Amino acid sequence: MSRPVLDVESVQAFVSIAEFQSFTKAAEALGTTQGAISVKLKRLEERLGYKLIERTPRLVRLSAQGTVFINPAREFIAAHDRARAALSCDCRRFRLGIAQHVAGPEVPTLLSRLNERDPALTIEVRLESSHRLMEDFDKGELDAVIVRQEDHRRDGEDLGPEHFAWFAAPCFHQQEGKALRLAALAPCCGVRDIATHALTSAGIEWNEVFVGGGHAAVMAAVSAGLAVAAFSCRLAPPDVVDVSQRLGLPSLPSSRIVLHSTLTDQRSREALRTLAAAYREHRSARVSEVA
Structure with missing residues (x-):
């Protein structure tokens, strides 16, 4: 039994649909139309004999077979691109x-x-x-x-x-009547501006005890229990906790x-x-x- 021959454009269409979770956005990214990308996906599914994408009026997602195929498909595209780039000296x-x-x-x-x-x-x-x-x-x-x-x-x-919150070490203790100990990247940091504005607007006294040194240094200071900092909820260190509610700190706007x-x-x-x-x-x- 002969194996199906895959064409690059059909596989690229599948990968783009999977990554964007949208036929429209995938078509825009590839510089084509939604109809054309649908045809390419259908052609690929027919050659493989499997449904790769499940599509409803509200959702586009990988099927069980699509989940299995997505990484090999990416490798297929990457190999194609490497082969094409190998013939070019345009660094x-x-x-x-x-x-x-x-x-x-x-x-x-x-x-x-x-x-x-x-x-x-x-x-x-x-x-x-x-x-x-x-x-x-x-x-x-x-x-x-x-x-x-x-x-x-x-x-x-x-x-x-991107959502933000106030984080500190589990052992962090805020003395009653004392200014909040705050750590920040640098005076010109946008997240610092958001955090200090929120504290000032809420009437909470604060004092920067650690400024600068880079993101890793600020995270280290917070993890050590030296201060509180505003972090992206996605990037907060694993050894700190959200103390927004415990310390009665104001909510921070998303970005x-x-x-x-x-x-x-x-x-x-x-x-x-x-x-x-x-x-x-x-x-x-x-x-x-x-x-």
């Missing part, structure tokens, strides 16, 4: 900025996925505050940035919400994570699609674990 730089309050355990996955997709791509990564990265992006010093959305900007590709880029050539756009899909996929998995 390029990709300057990527990731905000410190956004970067998490998904970063190695993002970089690995980019490298698999385009081995000729030299990836340079910078971790800074969202504000600093946007300044450098606007000056043309970065090709793409993943940052917390700033209030005055509505451009960029929305990668999903959005946004991908900005001005790149327009096909290879760069493919890299950006890979980046966005990997971020959404890892973030979705992490949120499910936390829930």
Whole structure:
């Protein structure tokens, strides 16, 4: 019995639908129409003899067979892209900025996925505050940035919400009548501004006892029981707890994570699609674990 021959476009359509969980968004990402991508998926399912995507008016998700096939499908696409890139000596730089309050355990996955997709791509990564990265992006010093959305900007590709809360070590004790001991990344940090504004508006006295040193240093200070800090619920250290209710601290507004880029050539756009899909996929998995 002969094995079915797979074509790259059909497999790419399936992978894109799975990653975006949307026929419309997958079609937009691949620069085609919803009808065309549906035809490609149907052709792939007929060749394999399995239903890969379950689709209802409100939901698009992998079938049981699709869940089994998704990783081999990604490997198939990655192998195709590596083979194509091997014939090209067009080595390029990709300057990527990731905000410190956004970067998490998904970063190695993002970089690995980019490298698999385009081995000729030299990836340079910078971790800074969202504000600093946007300044450098606007000056043309970065090709793409993943940052917390700033209030005055509505451009960029929305990668999903980011929720914040107050975290401290389980042993942290706040003395009654004393100012709240606060840790923050730096005076220009956007999350710090949100946190201090919320405390001031609630009439809670606070005192910064640890400022700067990077995200890891702030997390270490909080884990050691030295202070309280505002963290993304997704990225809070595993050894700290949400103390918002226990300490009577004000709720913090949610934000959005946004991908900005001005790149327009096909290879760069493919890299950006890979980046966005990997971020959404890892973030979705992490949120499910936390829930």
